[in-house]
Amino acid sequence: MATVIALVRNAFRVSPGAVLASSVASIVAAMLAVLVPILVGRAVGGAPDAVRGGPHPGYLLLLAILLVALLAGNLINLVGNSSAALTEGRLEQDSDLRIGWALSRHPELSSVDHPDVASRLQQIRPRLWEIRMATRLLLGPAISQLPALIGSAITLAVMLAWWAPLPLLATYAVAAEVTRRSILAQFDVFTGQTDAQKHAQYAFEQGMGKAAKEIRIFGLSDYLRRRAWDFSTTAYRPYWAMRRRKARSLVALSAVRVGVAVVVAAYAGWRAQSGTLSLTAFATALPVVLTMANSDAWMFAQLQRGISPLQWLNRLAPADQFDRAAPELSSAVSSRARLAERSPSAAEPAVATPAEAAPQIVFDEVSFGYPTSNKMILKDFSLELPAGAATALVGVNGAGKSTLVKLLTGGYLPSRGRILIDGQDLAGFDEQQRAAWQRRIAPITQDFLRLPLRAGDNVELGSGRAWSGRIDGPSPDITAELEQIATRAGIDDLIAKLPDGWATPLDKSLPGGRDLSGGEWQRIGLARALRAVDSGARLLILDEPAAALDVESEARLVDSYLDITRRLTSLIISHRFSVVRPVPIICVLERGRIVERGSHQELMTIPGGRYRTLFTLQASRYLAAVDQQEVSSR
Ligand SMILES: Nc1ncnc2c1ncn2[C@@H]1O[C@H](COP(=O)(O)OP(=O)(O)OP(=O)(O)O)[C@@H](O)[C@H]1O
Missing domain, CATH: 1.20.1560.10 (ABC transporter type 1, transmembrane domain)
Known part of the structure; x- marks a missing residue:
């Protein structure tokens, strides 16, 4: 019954x-x-x-x-x-x-x-x-x-x-x-x-x-x-x-x-x-x-x-x-x-107020292990991301860099310690406050979104809504805004190449659709993050933003990085030292702790330092390759 x-x-x-x-x-x-x-x-x-x-x-x-x-x-x-x-x-x-x-x-x-x-x-x-x-x-x-x-x-x-x-x-x-x-x-x-x-x-x-x-x-x-x-x-x-x-x-x-x-x-x-x-x-x-x-x-x-x-x-x-x-x-x-x-995407998103200031973030003695394992990924980890400044994080595979991003975005809560956002403990936020905090973040994660939607939608989603408020809606006249972002993110040439420009679906199984390469998708991801910044996000997180980029695109990103992150609190994570080099504060993460912190020049002066060792190792491999090329071209 x-x-x-x-x-x-x-x-x-x-x-x-x-x-x-x-x-x-x-x-x-x-x-x-x-x-x-x-x-x-x-x-x-x-x-x-x-x-x-x-x-x-x-x-x-x-x-x-x-x-x-x-x-x-x-x-x-x-x-x-x-x-x-x-x-x-x-x-x-x-x-x-x-x-x-x-x-x-x-x-x-x-x-x-x-x-x-x-x-x-x-x-x-x-x-x-x-x-x-x-x-x-x-x-x-x-x-x-x-x-x-x-x-x-x-x-x-x-x-x-x-x-x-x-x-x-x-x-x-x-x-x-x-x-x-x-x-x-x-x-x-x-x-x-x-x-x-x-x-x-x-x-x-x-x-x-x-x-x-x-x-x-x-x-x-x-x-x-x-x-x-x-x-x-x-x-x-x-x-x-x-x-x-x-x-x-x-x-x-x-x-x-x-x-x-x-x-x-x-x-x-x-x-x-x-x-x-x-x-x-x-x-x-x-x-x-x-x-x-x-x-x-x-x-x-x-x-x-x-x-x-x-x-x-x-x-x-x-x-x-x-x-x-x-x-x-x-x-x-x-x-x-x-x-x-009324498609679900039309639901009004909680977009951050554009006037909101860049946040100061402090990891205070944070320890964390995933619920499914006994291993502690971060142990008594402390770090400050100063408000309005750019910070870079380097570390070997598995050091816990992406885990840090999950904690910072409120995806997980620390097992011990506190993450303070402008002095307020993130763990004390209720669900709504945590969701509002997430709207203040513009991320490119390692497994960034690749949606089978129009190019314009893929970028416009950074504002928390689809192009025109509806995934399948008519194209609105927001091209001027998108063009400006395209220039900053270096996708203007990519959009110009697409048969229907911003309205081209990014999936070749859709009518008129096109597939993008890994690097092209990554640049779309950057454009989406910049769109989020324009909509009020004040913390920019770039987790391996250059992993799929060619040398030219990487150089463009590095050159524009300080300009892009101006007035924002930002965290850039990368294995490539060339990418983090211009960032004023570079932190080296090892075995769940920050072991070195400073600018490139400062870190390079530490004899036997971790940053200096890794940077020299990576640079010497490039130099060896360049030498080899020069020898063979003679
Ligand atoms: N969802 C999960 N559940 C359990 N363990 C996880 C989970 N995600 C990651 N880990 C473990 O946490 C550790 C740190 O992973 P994380 O992805 O943060 O490293 P990373 O520094 O970003 O590495 P990489 O440079 O390779 O991207 C690794 O040992 C990984 O196996």
């Missing part, structure tokens, strides 16, 4: 009208399932008299009612199916929007970064259709089946014998219970096989995803295919074995149900033959026996399948919280037209 209530509540929330319509249709269908055999019985029973004496008006009326009942059955089916399809569509949209909302609502990354969340999402997401399937069954056949069974049983008891429906009901109940157990056992087998399923799916997807090129070059396709096959066989083998076992018992049960129906029908035939059962009663009893014997016994078990994905969805994205926090999305589910008019 709890399952039924949960499914109905969930469906009624998104589609009350359609839920009512399907429920009414199902109840009417149940009434017709009882009424039609009674009418058929009367029509058959009255047929001999009608043939002998000609059809009298009462008989014709009966036939007319039977005809209307049969036609009404078709109409009711149509209403029920259309309403159920509408409800299903809305449920699908609702669950997608709720998952999207739940995973993106927190400013912290920990809610999505945790392997448990990813694994659960991968496991349950493909099962969301079971909520829809269970709801459809509930609102359709499940509602009509019980009243139809009870009505048929009463009809049979009255028309044939009081005990006649009992064996039919008893075999139905046994079949329903056995099917329920069998279906639930299938889940258990699958739930226990998720690791094998995950491996199989991963191996299958690799050959088609981003790694497809390397997979082919390394000749790994066969290896991946075998791996996908082996893992999927491992995942399915226990399932097949269980299905074989269960299939035998289900076939035996079906045979018993058919046998019972044949015995009851034969008893009716014997009584009609011996003259103790009227033709009307006999003609009514036969279709009733058929209805009862054919009642699907698996339906109620299927209802239960919907409950575990629904419980998961309700835990991840409680419906009442979603309705309160995102009324625009929530109401859009029940009105497709409104959703189409």
Whole structure:
């Protein structure tokens, strides 16, 4: 019963009208399932008299009612199916929007970064259709089946014998219970096989995803295919074995149900033959026996399948919280037209006020380790990013530079110590304050966004909204602003080369679209960060901004860097010493601590210093390459 209530509540929330319509249709269908055999019985029973004496008006009326009942059955089916399809569509949209909302609502990354969340999402997401399937069954056949069974049983008891429906009901109940157990056992087998399923799916997807090129070059396709096959066989083998076992018992049960129906029908035939059962009663009893014997016994078990994905969805994205926090999305589910008019991107973003000053940031004895590991990445880490000044951070791979960015942007909170923003502890910010803090940041992260949108949108998103407020909206006349950013970010030549300029989609699978190279994407990322600065962001974070740039573009970035970061607090992270060299404050991060701090000139004077060693190592390799080139050109 709890399952039924949960499914109905969930469906009624998104589609009350359609839920009512399907429920009414199902109840009417149940009434017709009882009424039609009674009418058929009367029509058959009255047929001999009608043939002998000609059809009298009462008989014709009966036939007319039977005809209307049969036609009404078709109409009711149509209403029920259309309403159920509408409800299903809305449920699908609702669950997608709720998952999207739940995973993106927190400013912290920990809610999505945790392997448990990813694994659960991968496991349950493909099962969301079971909520829809269970709801459809509930609102359709499940509602009509019980009243139809009870009505048929009463009809049979009255028309044939009081005990006649009992064996039919008893075999139905046994079949329903056995099917329920069998279906639930299938889940258990699958739930226990998720690791094998995950491996199989991963191996299958690799050959088609981003790694497809390397997979082919390394000749790994066969290896991946075998791996996908082996893992999927491992995942399915226990399932097949269980299905074989269960299939035998289900076939035996079906045979018993058919046998019972044949015995009851034969008893009716014997009584009609011996003259103790009227033709009307006999003609009514036969279709009733058929209805009862054919009642699907698996339906109620299927209802239960919907409950575990629904419980998961309700835990991840409680419906009442979603309705309160995102009324625009929530109401859009029940009105497709409104959703189409107003895409989610049109939601007003919290853009920082342009007047806001550049922040001062202090890491005060910060220690941090990821929740999934015992290792401390930062230990008693202290650093000041002075307001309105540029600071650079260098360090070897895995030193914790990107982790620092995640902490600074409020994606994670320190395990110990404080991060002070203008003297205020970031850990004390509520969700709204943390989101507002994130709007004051213009980032280029190592895995920067590459959205399959128009070039203009990819840059304009830095302002917190899509071009024109709608991803697919008309191009507004903001070209002057974008042109100015393009010059600063060095993408003016790139935009000029695109067939439709700013309006060119950056994905070659879209009409008129183009693909960009890694370095071109990185320059688009820089332009987006600059757009964010123009919209009020005052902390610029550039994490390896030159990783994909050619020498010329890198030189352009370095030359313009101090100009770009003027009046901003900025943090630039790079392995390339040529990139950090002009920055007035350079910090060297090692084993989770700042071990050196100063300008390039100051750091180069420290004998045996870490910066000096690494800089000399990198510079000497370039010089050796230049020498080599000169020798060979002579
Ligand atoms: N989500 C995560 N969960 C657990 N450990 C992580 C996570 N992200 C990073 N780490 C670990 O934290 C350490 C620091 O990683 P981080 O990415 O901050 O280094 P980095 O200095 O930016 O390295 P690189 O120069 O290679 O980009 C590494 O040992 C890494 O394995």
